[in-house]
Each structure stands twice: as structure tokens, then as C-alpha cells.
Amino acid sequence: MEQDNSPEPKNNNKWLLLIALVLLLVGINGFLFYMNRQKTQQNEQLQSEVQVKDTKLEEQIKQYEALKADFERQSQEVQGMGLANDSLEAKLAQINADLLKLRSFKAGSFSIAEQRRFKQRAANFENQLRKKDEEIAQLKADNEALYTETTTLKERQNKLTDTISTVVRSNQELSEKVSIASRLQAENIRVGVVNSRNKEKDDDDNEFKAKRVEKVKVTFNLARNDVSPKETKQIMMRLIEPDGAALYNLSTGGGTFTIDGSEAFYTAKQDIVYDNTRQPVQFVYAKGAPYKTGLHTVELYEGGVMIGKTTFTLK
Known part of the structure; x- marks a missing residue:
């Protein structure tokens, strides 16, 4: 007796198509998941870089603010000693200009090149600040030494003046005594x-x-x-x-x-x-x-x- 197998191929084809469709969907989902994962990682990395840049910018601004405060202190000390502070005023003007530039950067726009440039400028300012502090310290030491010397000289002068006054007074007294003694009678x-x-x-x-x-x-x-x-x-x-x-x-x-x-x-x-x-x-x-x-x-x-x-x- 003969068997009729014609419907089986059609069913097999349907199953194959279904399986292929499922695999295709799985593949598409997997690809989309991968792409989404990559994008998330890129966003996280970009956000991290922005945070790093913003942190560097804040640190640089704080460093410049500290430099400004130190140069203002130096300017007051120099002015207090009665000396010209034109060079310090010029440096303060430069620092204020740099601070204005730093504060104008938008979030994440503080590039590596800018970081290096401002870091180098800050290092130069710190070096100048240190040298000026040494110069001011030496000036103070010289002023103290001069004040001590001047005070000593004044004390000696006062003693000499007192001695001279005593001698003059003694001479006057002696002169008066001689004058009295030399009067005729x-x-x-x-x-x-x-x-x-x-x-x-x-x-x-x-x-x-x-x-x-x-x-x-x-x-x-x-x-x-x-x-x-x-x-x-x-x-x-x-x-x-x-x-x-x-x-x-x-x-x-x-x-x-x-x-x-x-x-x-x-x-x-x-x-x-x-x-x-x-x-x-x-x-x-x-x-x-x-x-x-x-x-x-x-x-x-x-x-x-x-x-x-x-x-x-x-x-």
C-alpha cells in the first residue's frame, strides 16, 4: 500500500522559516543590545572625561585664586615698607586676566592643551611668588638690622647729647662761678x-x-x-x-x-x-x-x- 508524504515538506519549511525568523530576531536583539551597550559605555566614558576636565578646571581656578591672594599679600607688605609695587600690580593684572579666562570655560571644554598651558603659567607664577617672598624676607631683615643700628645710633647720640649738655651746663656753671668770683669789689x-x-x-x-x-x-x-x-x-x-x-x-x-x-x-x-x-x-x-x-x-x-x-x- 503506498503512503502520501506530500504535506510533510510544507510543514518542515514552515518550521524552518519560523526558526530562521526567531534566530533573526534573536540576532537583531543581540546586535541592538551590543550597540546600546557600546553607546552606554561611550557615554559613561565621555561623562567621566567631562567630570575630569571640570575637576581640573576647578583645581586650576582654586590655584589661581590662591596665587592672587598671595600676590595681594606681597603687594601690601611691599607697600607697607614704603616701596614701589608696580611689578606686583602687573602680575596681579595677569592673574586676574587668567582667572577671567578660566571661569569662561564651559563644562567639559577645558582641553588637555589648556590644562597644560595654565598649569605651566601657574608654576611660573608660583616660582615668581617664591622669589619675591625671599626678597621681601631679606628686605625685612635688612630693615630690622637698619632699625636696630639706627636705634643704637640714636641711643648713642642721645647719650652724647646728654654728655654734651652736662658739659655745657657744667661749663656754664663754672663760667658763672668764675664770673662771680672775678667781680670787682x-x-x-x-x-x-x-x-x-x-x-x-x-x-x-x-x-x-x-x-x-x-x-x-x-x-x-x-x-x-x-x-x-x-x-x-x-x-x-x-x-x-x-x-x-x-x-x-x-x-x-x-x-x-x-x-x-x-x-x-x-x-x-x-x-x-x-x-x-x-x-x-x-x-x-x-x-x-x-x-x-x-x-x-x-x-x-x-x-x-x-x-x-x-x-x-x-x-
Whole structure:
């Protein structure tokens, strides 16, 4: 008996097609999965690179900000020492320009080349910063040394000034002592009168009749003084009337001189060559008019200092 196998090939073909379709779908899915996987990995790598670039950019910005702060510090230190800081201002301008450029980069756009360029510039700035710090440190050390030296010199100068002042003061004191010690003194002062007949009269009580007085005669000795130099001395006599006014007449040798900074009148004067021998000196004064009655005073001066004084009375 014969068998009919014609439907079997058709069924086999259907199964083959189905299997092929399934395999095709599996292959397509596998390829799509692979491509998607590759794309994901690429995106992850790209994102990682962007993150790395952004991190480098942030680090570079921070480095430049630190450099800016250090250069500003240096500028203030140099300015505080009174020195010009033009070069530091120029460097600060460069750093600010670089910072502005760095902050203008968009995310992921900080290329390797830019990273290298800014890194190298930052390294140069750090090198300049370090050298400037060394220079500032040396300047500070020099200033401190100069300040110490100046302070020492001022202290020495002050001590020297004090010493000089002490010497000057001592010399002034010594000069004053010598001046005082060298002052002349009039001793044995006596007053007499001369009448119109040129007769002299002395009185131990120094009392005379006014109507008989034509001239007044004052005699004394210059006391010994080994300190006073032997030289010409100018002796002034003041004859003071009872009302307190000194007799004064230019025609009879009167004039003015200074006593303790004030101007005073003198009645007569003489230039005496002092020889330290108790030499005698005399003044004879003619008023040329009647004398007032009352107590009269005779004052003797040398160098503006009183060297003797006495009184007499006219009745």
C-alpha cells in the first residue's frame, strides 16, 4: 500500500522559516543590545572625561585664586615698607586676566592643551611668588638690622647729647662761678665835699651842709681779686638824690648803661686798668646847681654789676 508524504515538506519549511525568523530576531536583539551597550559605555566614558576636565578646571581656578591672594599679600607688605609695587600690580593684572579666562570655560571644554598651558603659567607664577617672598624676607631683615643700628645710633647720640649738655651746663656753671668770683669789689668807700673855694671836707658820719657843697668827691680802692683778669675795667658811678633820681648830664660825662637787662642812668664813668694792687679810684662830680637836702646814695658799678654802695646826707 503506498503512503502520501506530500504535506510533510510544507510543514518542515514552515518550521524552518519560523526558526530562521526567531534566530533573526534573536540576532537583531543581540546586535541592538551590543550597540546600546557600546553607546552606554561611550557615554559613561565621555561623562567621566567631562567630570575630569571640570575637576581640573576647578583645581586650576582654586590655584589661581590662591596665587592672587598671595600676590595681594606681597603687594601690601611691599607697600607697607614704603616701596614701589608696580611689578606686583602687573602680575596681579595677569592673574586676574587668567582667572577671567578660566571661569569662561564651559563644562567639559577645558582641553588637555589648556590644562597644560595654565598649569605651566601657574608654576611660573608660583616660582615668581617664591622669589619675591625671599626678597621681601631679606628686605625685612635688612630693615630690622637698619632699625636696630639706627636705634643704637640714636641711643648713642642721645647719650652724647646728654654728655654734651652736662658739659655745657657744667661749663656754664663754672663760667658763672668764675664770673662771680672775678667781680670787682669797691672797699674803703668814702665821701667828701669840695666847697666853692676848693676846700675839701670829710666827715665820718658823712653829713654835710648842702649850701657849702660845690662838688662831691667819692674815693675807694679796688679790692684784690686773683681771678679777675688784669685788663681795662669801666667803672660807673651813680649819684642818686633823695627823690630817687640819678644825677645825669651828658656834658659832665653822664650816660646810660644796662643793669639786669634794664636801662639806667649813670652820673660819671672812668676806664681803669685793673692791676690787682688795691689801686685807688676817685670820682669828683660838680652838679653845677644847688644840691638837694636829704639822704644821697652813691652806687658803684663794673660790668653792669654793683661793686659798692654808700650814703651821705646833705643838710
